[in-house]
Every structure is written in structure tokens, then in C-alpha cells.
Amino acid sequence: MKIVLLKSIEKLGERGTVVNVKRGYARNHLIPKGFALMHTSSNLKMFEELNRIEAIRKGKKEKEATQIKEKLEALSLTFPVQAGEDGKLFGAVTNMDIEAALTKEKHQIDKKDILLPEPIKELGVYSVKISLHPKVTATVKLWVVNK
Numbered sequence: 001m002k003i004v005l006l007k008s009i010e011k012l013g014e015r016g017t018v019v020n021v022k023r024g025y026a027r028n029h030l031i032p033k034g035f036a037l038m039h040t041s042s043n044l045k046m047f048e049e050l051n052r053i054e055a056i057r058k059g060k061k062e063k064e065a066t067q068i069k070e071k072l073e074a075l076s077l078t079f080p081v082q083a084g085e086d087g088k089l090f091g092a093v094t095n096m097d098i099e100a101a102l103t104k105e106k107h108q109i110d111k112k113d114i115l116l117p118e119p120i121k122e123l124g125v126y127s128v129k130i131s132l133h134p135k136v137t138a139t140v141k142l143w144v145v146n147k
Contacts, residue, residue, distance in 0.1 A: 005036050
């Protein structure tokens with residue numbers, strides 16, 4: 001039975017390919033779970049339309065991410081914290097702190113998207129990367145200063 005894959009499946013094929021599988025596998029597993037469609041002209045047209053809509057949606061999301069990137073890169077965040085004489089902090093500046101500061105600036109960024117390899121534990125100026133989209137990454141400047 002010929003089917004069109006809606007999702008990439010290991011050992012079977014990539015998304016969008018037409019493959020030949022056994023009827024039971026297609027009817028009992030692939031089609032009910034939404035992994036594939038039967039290979040008919042109407043299903044092929046529907047699949048092409050889904051691809052077109054998805055491409056438009058991805059383009060819009062990338063544009064939005066680029067606009068947010070421009071706003072974030074113009075932003076500079078200051079964190080007044082307590083520190084010792086040698087410049088080491090009593091505590092640390094973490095992803096959660098950065099997320100809270102961005103929320104105060106009216107930017108909804110998830111803490112998982114803030115690419116901070118380890119918490120900041122010293123005074124100074126830092127550049128922190130924020131993943132907005134798989135193709136778009138913004139850099140925000142952080143000032144960690146003594147109270």
C-alpha cells in the first residue's frame with residue numbers, strides 16, 4: 001500500500017516521501033496516529049497545501065523573532081546585587097533573574113531560551129544569548145553591579 005509520510009520515521013523515510021508499506025502497518029499504526037496519509041491525488045493536494053501553510057507560518061514566526069531580536073539587542077539590563085570586596089556575589093544571577101528582568105521590560109521570554117552556561121557569580125558586564133527561533137538568536141547586555 002502506498003502512503004505519504006506526514007512525519008519523518010526512522011527506517012521508513014523522510015517527511016513528504018511516498019513509500020510502500022504493508023496494509024496492516026499503514027491502516028493500524030501509521031494512518032490512525034497521524035504519521036501518514038493514503039497515496040491518493042486528493043491527499044497529495046492536501047499535503048502540498050499543508051506544506052504551503054506551514055512554510056508561511058514559519059516565515060511569519062521568523063519575522064516576529066527578528067523584530068523581537070532588534071528590540072532585545074537595544075536593551076541593557078542592570079542587576080544591583082550584594083558583593084564582597086573581591087567582586088564575588090553573595091548568590092548568583094541566574095536564568096530566572098534574567099527572565100524576571102525581561103518580563104519587567106515587557107518581553108515574554110522563557111528561562112529555557114536564555115542560553116546562560118552557568119550562573120553569573122561576579123560583578124561585571126556580560127553578553128547573554130537568547131534563542132528566539134532556531135535561526136534567530138539575540139544578545140542582551142547585562143550589567144551586574146554592586147548595591
